[in-house]
Amino acid sequence: MTVLRRYLAAASESITAAREPVFDEFAAADGTARQGWSSLLAGLDEFADTDLLQAQHDVVRLLEDDNVTYTPNPASAMSIADEPNGHPHPDMPIPEGLVEPQPWRLDPLPLIIDDREWAGLEAGLVQRAQLLDAIMADLYGARRLLSRHHIPAAAIFDHDEYLRPLVGSGTPTGQRLFLVAADLGRDSSGGWKVISDRTQAPSGAGYAMQNRRVVSRVMPEIYHQANLHRLTPFFQAMRLALVDAAPHAVEDPRVVVLSPGTLSETAFDQAFVASLLGFPLLEGSDLTVRDGRVWMRVLDKLEQVDVILRRVDSGWMDALELRPDSRLGVAGLLACVRQGTVSVLNNLGSGVLENPALMPLLPEVCERMLGQSLRLPSVDTWWCGDQSALSHVLSNLDSLVIRPISRGHGRSVRGAALTRRQRELLADKIKAAPHRFVGQEMLHLSSVPTSEEDRLVRRNVVLRSFAVRSGDSYTAMLGGLARVTDDTSDRRGVLVSDPAGQLAKDVWVVGSEPVAAPRIVARARPDDEAVFVPAMSASIAMVPRVLSDLYWFGRYAERAEDLLRLLLATRTVAIEADLEVTHGRALDVMLHAVTHVSTTYPGFLTTQAEMMPEFRSMLLDRHRTGTAAHSLGALSMAAQGVRDQLSEDVWMVLAEIERALATLAANPHDQGIQLTDISERVLSGLLALAGIATENMVRDAGWYMLDSGRGLERALQILALLRATICQERSPETDRTVLEAVLIAAESIVTFRRRYRAGSGVDALLELLLIDPYNPRSVGFQLQRIRTDLRALPNTSPTARPLRLLDSLAERVRTSDPVVLAESVDGHRSGLQNLLLGLHNQLRALSEAIRDHYQQQPPTQRPMFRPDAVGGTA
C-alpha cells in the first residue's frame, strides 16, 4: 500500500471515530479522496516509504542550493501574558540578538484546493482587500468611520501603527493599498475563516513561488499532470501594478524594493520578490531625499525613484517624522509623500489595519462602504473595548486566543496554555486597558497529509493568501503559502503567524480540466515555473553599498581560494617530509607562511601547533579571522547583500562548499586524507565561482568592481606569500622545495618548468610571480587588470586617485630588477623584503582609495541635536 492510501485509510478511520467534526483536506469522511487530489493520488500510485524519504531529501537539497532561509526574530518572543520587565522607552532601538538564518523547511506534498472551491475564496479575498483599502483611505482621510462611531476611536487611536503625521496627507497620488495578505484556517465544518489580516508589508509571496519551484522539480510528472494554476501571473500583475502606481506621468518609472537588510526575518523573500519582479533591492542608505523627491545614489549620479515597494515597517521609514533612530528608511520621505513625488507601497500607516478589533465590525462596515455583505468571515472575535465582549472574554479565557490589537503590544496567547498566575496577570492587563485586547475563537483548523520520515501524518494547516492591486480592484494569487504546525493537537488553533519551526507547503489550485491559459496575463512560456527566469539585468542598481558588497565578494572569494591552494601545497610538502628528512626545514617555512599569509596568529609560530588540528581549524573555524571558513562566511554575507544581482548558480556552488565542509566537520577523527579531499572539493567550488563570474555575469559596473576586488586580493596574497618564503636564503635543498611549493600555491609551476631551465632560482620566480604582465597569477598582471576594471567604471578620470596609485605601483613593479632583488647578504634579501612590504602598503592604500571613490557611504545619520543633552525650555 502506498503512503497516500495508507494515510487515506487511517484518516477516514479516525475522522469517523472522532467525537467532534474534523475536516481533512485530502480524506473526505466517506474514505475517498477529495476533489482535486486525484492527480496526486494517481501520480503517487507507486509512491512508497523510500520515495517519500527521497523526496524530502531532494527538497532539502534544492532549498540549500538556492540558499532559502528564514531568520527568526527574537524581538517577537515576548507574549502579552509575560511579566512586564520594565518599560523600555519607545525610542530605544530593539536590541539585535545573535540570529542566524535558518534553512527554510518545505514538505514535498502540496496542499491541494479544487478551483471551484477556490473561486469562492478568491472572491472573498478580493472583496476583503477592497474593504480594507476603503477603511485605510477613510482612517487617513475624512475619518467618517470614527466620527460616526462605525469604528470605535479607541481601537484606532491606541494602535501603534496609526501614524498621525500621515493623516490628512490625502495621498495626493491617489495610491491605494497595494498588497494584502490574509492568514486563513478552516473551522470544523470546513469553511474558511480569516485568522489575521496582513497589510503592513506582507511577506511570503516569494516563499510561495520558491516552494512551487522546488516541488515542481521534485515531482515533475505529477506537477505537469495536475491541471495546476500558475503563480507567475500574480507576479506579473504585481509588476504592472507597481508601474501603474507611479505618481506622475513618467514613461519608465523607477521602482525599487526597500529591504531592512540581510539580517531581517524574511530577507530571502524580499530579495526573491525583487528579482522576480526585476526591480532592484535596496536599503535605506541607498536612498536620499533632495528637492522634495527621493533619489537613488548610483555610482556617478542621483536617479529619481518613483515607486518604493517597502518591506520596512512604516514607523521606520522616516527618521525625521517617525522613529528618530531608524536608519532603515530615508529621512524626509514623508515630505516627499505629501508633495506627491513618490509612491510608497503599501501606503505608510497601513499597519493600522492589522487590527483584530476591526474583525467583528467588518460585516457592518462592508455593507456600509461597499454595499455588499462580507463574503469571507473572520474567526469569531470579541473586542474587549465593548463591555459585554469584555465580560465574555474574561469568563472564557480558557477557550479563547487573546490577541493585542497592536502587534507591538506582545505576542498572542492561547488562554488554555497559560499558568494560573499568567492568566490572572493577563486578566488584570485586559481590565486595565480593555480596548487593547480581543478574544478570538480557537479555530479547529483542517488537517493535511504531511511527511514525517517515511510516513504521512495529519497536521493542522494555515493558509496565507495574497491579493495585489489590479486596476480598480485586486487580483488574488492562485495559490499561496501554507504552513503546518509540527505537533498536532496541542497547538491546534494556535496563531500561526510566526513561521519559525514550521513546515511550509506549496498550495496547488487545480482544475478538473487542463488549465488553458494563465488567467491574468499571457506569457510566452506559461508552463515553466521551474525555470522561470526573472527579467533582472535591466534593473541593476549600482549604489555604493552594492558595489562594496560585490568588491568584497571578489576579495573573499580570492582569499579563500588562495588559502586553499597554499594549504594543499603545504600538505604536499608535509607528505614529502615524511619520506625525506631534508624536507623538514621546508615544511617549517611553509607552515609559517600559512600563518603569516592568512594572519591566523599565533598558528604555527608557536611550537605546540600540530599540523592536522590547525589545518582543520583553517578550514572549519568560522569565528577565527583569516581561516577559509571565515572568508567563506564573509563571502556569503556579501552575497546576501546583493542576492538580487547574483546568478542562482552562485548559491548552488556555495551550498556544495558548505556540504563539503560539513562532511569534514562530521568526521573529527580524520587523519588528513579526508582533509585533503575536502580542500580539493572546496577549491573546485571556488573555481566554479570564478567561472560563473567570468562566464555568466554581465559586464557592468558591478562586475568590474568584483573583478578589481579579486585582482587586488590576489596581488596582496602573492606579496604576502613571497614575503613569508623567499626573503631568506636557506640551504639549496630547502630552498628548492620551498620554491616549488610557492609556485604550486601560486598556480605557476607548469609555466615555470616550461620557461626556465632546471635549477632556476629566486630571480626567475620573481620575474614570473611579480613582474610578468602576461602571467594571470602575477602581481604585475593584477595591476593591469585592476586598471582595466576601474577605467571601465563611470566616473573614473585618468587622474582619479585610484588610478594614480595604480600608476605608481605599476611603475615600481615594472622597474624592479629580479636579479638584483634575488641577491642576498648574510642570507637576507632585504631589498626584496622592502620592496614587497612597500608594494603591500601601496596596495592597501589603493583599496582604501577604491572604497572612497566608488563605495562612499553617506556620513552618519544623527539627530540634529542629541535630545539627552537638552535641558528643556522654561
Add this chain to the structure above:
Amino acid sequence: MTTYRIEHRTTYTYDSDVTGSYGQVHLRPRDLGWQTCVAHEITIEPEPADLFRHVDLYGNTQSYFHIVQPHTRLIITSTSVVSVDVNQLDSGALDLPWEQTSPRTRPDDPEAWEASDFTFPSRYVDIPSPIQDYARPSFPAGRPVGEAVVELMHRIHGDFTYKSGSTTLSTRVSDLLKKRAGVCQDFAHVMVASLRSLGLAGRYVSGYLATRPAPGMPRQVEDAASHAWVGCWIPGGGWLYLDPTNDRLADDSHATVAWGRDYGDVPPVKGVIFTEAKKSRMEVSVDMAEAS
C-alpha cells in the same frame, strides 16, 4: 488684547561639517478664537534648498526644510507678531462633575471622538499606575471639573521643583514621579498623564510665555522662553488651558504655537543630520516683547 512680537532663535553648532540637514519646525503661532497670528516669518541659515509648509491633523502649521550646503552652524529664526486675548471658558461647563467630562462618557458629544485621541498613552506620556494614585485625591466623586483640575495644577506646582537640566527627553512619567523635578515640559507631561489616567482628555501645548520685568528693571531677553502647558477637554466648553509650571490658568501672556499628545508631536525644532561631527551644541533665545 495684547500684541507681541516674538523672535525665537535656535542655533546649532557642530565640530565638523554637516553635509545634509533635514528639519521640521513647529514655530508659527496658531490662529484661534482668542489669538491671531498677524505676521510670521522663518529664516534659516544656511539657506535651505527646500522649504515646505504643511498643516497637521491637529491644525498646527509645520515646516519642513532641507539644507544641502555643508555647514557647521545652523540658525533658525522665527519672527512672529501675535495678538492674544484671555480665553474665557463657560463657567457652567467647568461645573460639570469631572466624571462626565471624559470623552468615553460622552458618546453623543460630536467632539468627543476627536478629544479621545488625547486619552491614551503616547510616546512621551506613559500612564503608569502610580500616576493615577497621584492624581486621584484631587478628583473625589462628583467634584466640578474646573475645581478638580485647578487643584491638580496647584499640587503639581507644589510637589515638583523646577530644575533645568534635571531631566532629558527620555525621562518617563514614572521617573518624574520619583524625581519630583523637571522643566516645563515635564510639568506638562505629568499633568497630561494625570488627566489621562482618569480618562480625561489632556493635551500638551507648546508656545511662549511673556514675562513682565520687575518694576524699574529693563526687560531681559532671557526672561522669555519657549514654554509648555496643558489643555483639558471640557464638554460644551472647549479646552481649559492650565500652566502647572507657573500655577495659573493660561491667559493673554500665553501665546499658543502648537498642540499635540505630547512634546514629541510638536517640538519647536527637530531634525536629522548627516555628519561625522562628534559634538553639537544648541542655543535657544526667545525675545517676546509687547508690540507698540
